[in-house]
Amino acid sequence: MATRRLPPLALLACASATGCSGWQSALDARGSGSRALEALFWPVTAALALVWLAVMLVLAAALLRRRRPVPAQAARRSEIAVWAATLATVLVITVLTVASHLTTRHISRAAADPLVIQVRGYQWWWQVTYPDSDGTGAVVTANEIHLPVGRQVRLELSSADVIHSFWVPSLTGKQDMIPGRDNQLTFVAETPGILRGQCAEFCGLQHAHMALLMVVEPPAEFEAWLAAQRQEAAPPAGPMLRDGQRIFEQRPCGACHRVRGTAAAGEIGPDLTHFASRGTLAAGVLPMTRGAIAAWIADPQTIKPGNNMPLVPLAPDELQAVSAWLASLR
């Protein structure tokens, strides 16, 4: 995966290439957590596979051995064998328990000054907030988290409705988002690139379509991205985009979505201020292209049945204008 910048084309290229099948894999570690877990996974798997093999071999021997009269010491020998095997079991699980415990301790070691990002689960999308740490204003976005490479990150996880579970396997293990509780995850993203995650706890109709992207960037690019996200939406250039914004504000769109710098100030759906800067729309369902935006607005219930975005009837030229405007929100 060579993609460092985010343009949708790169994503599409990635999606079509088979080499990308590792972008949501517990066995393709790109973060401190997953690396520690992978380092535990393989030895444990190997040890257990050996145990299984040993038991199978003894079983095969028991079935295939030549039958002789049962010797007088059989009971005593069997007893010793059974107790030895049981003791070996105790030993194996003791070692594994200690190894587990050490890994957990290693993973949850916290750095002094982590980057804090709040992630809130909604049916069926993710709200991402970079809190205002230095008076320059918070950044709210959705379904895509940008991270600086090499710096410890603390995700503060919560849920607005039902239980969700935050899981980006290439970075670290999953953590549930539970209404009425606050959970967190700490990890360091170790290589730049785009990773995928998706909700791991069944959360209703569109649980299958609740994905997100993690964009891991060099620190300078991350800071530039964050600064750009702090800006309000750029004023529309040209009559078509102006029309698009006006329609968005006047029709029900603005009642659910916020676009900072415009009259649209809804709180229910994802913040769309820099909508087109993201790689996907509808929580990972479609690539971010103008055509996909138009298709989504025209018929959200066929693309993602049961999601909370209603169909807002628009005339063809209105649909053109709104999707053109949204595609300009970079």
Added chain:
Amino acid sequence: MSSDARPRGLRDHQLDDAAGAEALERTWRTPSGWRGFFTTVDHKIIGRRYIVTAFIFLALGGILGLVMRLQLAWPEARYLDPDLYNQIFTMHGSNMMFLFAVPVMEAMGVYLVPLMVGTRNIAFPRLNAFSYWIYLAGGLLLWISFALGMAPDVGWFAYVPLSGPQYGAGKRADIWAQMITFTELSALAVAVEIVVTVLKQRAPGMSLDRMPLFVWTMLVTAFVIILAMPAIMIASTSLILDRLVGTHFFNPAEGGDVLLWQHLFWFFGHPEVYIIFLPAVGMISTILATFSRRPVFGYEPMVLALVGTALLAFGLWVHHMFTTGLPRVAEGFFTASSMAIAVPSGLQIFCWIVTLWYGRPVYRTPLLYVLAFFFTFIIGGMTGVMVASVPLDTQLHDTYFVVAHFHYVLIGGAVFPLLGAVHYWFPKITGRMPSERLGRWSVALTFIGFNLTFFPMHLLGLQGMTRRIYTYQAEMGWGGLNLFVSLSALVLAAGFLVFFVNLGRAARHGEPAGDNPWGAPTLEWATASPPPPYNFAMIPVVRSAHPLWDDEEVLPVASGLRVDRRELLVTRVTDARPEARESSPRNSIWPFWSAVATTIMLISSIFTPWAVVWGAVPIAIALTFWFWPRGMPEEES
């Protein structure tokens, strides 16, 4: 000669064999036709019914599994919409756990335990009849709701708040919760019957250390049921209350707690796994002993391992909640306890291998199923150790790895032994032998089909495929393995089909089995196949753990029981010394009507809390008739 003309208090030793059998037949028989169908309290008829019903639910649940595999065979398939898919996976899980696995294990106990301990009927036979009708009603409730398109869609563990009043629309979650009430009610009833049958009705001389291992497993399982089920009944009742009358047990906005549901559910849900697995352990021990022609090695360690597993089963529930954000100490404790369950399980496996080592294995179908068990279940045990580790579980939890793991444990650990056991006891139940050739085909197809279906799921889970998704995008790269899995599922289904065809054919055309076709050592083989309504003409007396091996020619018997009324022998808990002659209830229609009344009340209470009030009236009437004295000889004592 009418029964009135007979002298009262006629005992079995006062008659010759033929006359005794005839008198017992008259006393214990179930009338033919519809009347007998609804009134019988014979544990064999009810047990058979239970087993057949449970296997019908298995077939239905299996078909749902195939439908899911059709949807998942290709990325972005559109055979099922998400709503239907969610209903189907919820139905599959709930059906398999609550309508198949637990009932079928108890059903085997209902049929076999009274025969294996040498008594004439199960304790509380009318309760037994009642429990079957309640179970059937719960199953019908779930499946009729599915046929009407209003089946539960919240998963078999129905996590709140998704299943709560705010997010679970309609009556779907209520139907799920009430189905739980039905099945738990019947499971608890059977558990009580089994405990009393085992502890008080064993044949004279069958002290605790001479009890067949299968009976031990059913006894321990029954205790686990009695201790675990109340947690789920509290949970499902609280959920219904939250939904019906607005209590806030699980609503964090009103001081309730979402995680409370998970604790209550899994405090039951984990022991549930052992409720399914422990009887299978008993089946394996039974089959292994018979087909390696020697007793299972290590009787005491086996029993201790059973009890140890049952105790540990109550200390593991939190390992289903490792990703909810628990304190570190709790994580460490539950990791250790979850891994510790490997010790008693391992001990049992080692004892079985030693049994085979010094035995002379006879490779008939039941033993082949047990060998399939060893191969698959131990893989499930190994992946179980992996998910017991908190850090590994954070990657594996809620993915297809876990789907693979629990199918390895449940199908490998419980269903394979069960299929072997059904094959093994089929001659006793029907009097006819199943075909060995078809039996081997079914073992081969289910074993190969199972492993090809479920092993790749481990890899899918590691590649990030989460469970309970109705589709996935092509770019995830999961398409190839999923197609392979779906095709393999057809092989597995073919194996089950052969199994059903074999038994269906054998039930009509099988070779007559005789009393003891396998040369087995336990008491159920000491009577005819199928057993007469009274099980044993004379109650056997037991002098060893393997009476039919050690007393080869004639089994000693106890006499003195009356034949003109239903009477059985009550013995002491520890050494089974006879204590009393006790009457056993006659057939009655009232367990059926009580179940109907209970069903009406429980289903109506999904819609209005007042149903609990007015619905209690018919139940009270039915119960009154159930217990009303009728001047039967059974009421004398």
